[in-house]
Amino acid sequence: MEVNEVLNAGRGVVVNPPANVGDALDTLLGIYIEHSLHYLSKEMWRQAMAISTQLPDSPFGQAYTALDRALTEQIRSPGYRR
Incomplete structure (x- = not known):
């Protein structure tokens, strides 16, 4: 559930990013960090x-890697570039 929440929150920035790339990255990373600290x-x-x-190859390690890839792809998405 939290994976979808963080990706959805970041999607709003990707769809309508700040004009400055640094501000956009700062906003996205802030969202990621805020959501992660909300749960743990x-x-x-x-x-x-450390476990991941x-x-x-553990279920947690695979899930963590998948989330990391999804967040990376979100940052790299074509909708993010201006």
């Missing part, structure tokens, strides 16, 4: 990232 503390995220790198 910094310490829990550290553990989650130590066990990349």
Whole structure:
């Protein structure tokens, strides 16, 4: 559920980005960070990232990698460029 929430929140920036690329990236990254800290503390995220790198083939590792790819694609999307 939180994956869809963060992607949907970022989609609004992609559809109607600020004119300045730096502002657009700052806004997107701020959304990503705010959403991530809404669900887990910094310490829990550290553990989650460690698990995903130590066990990349685990269900969690695969889900984390998929989210990372989706966020990267959102930033790279053609709708984002002006």
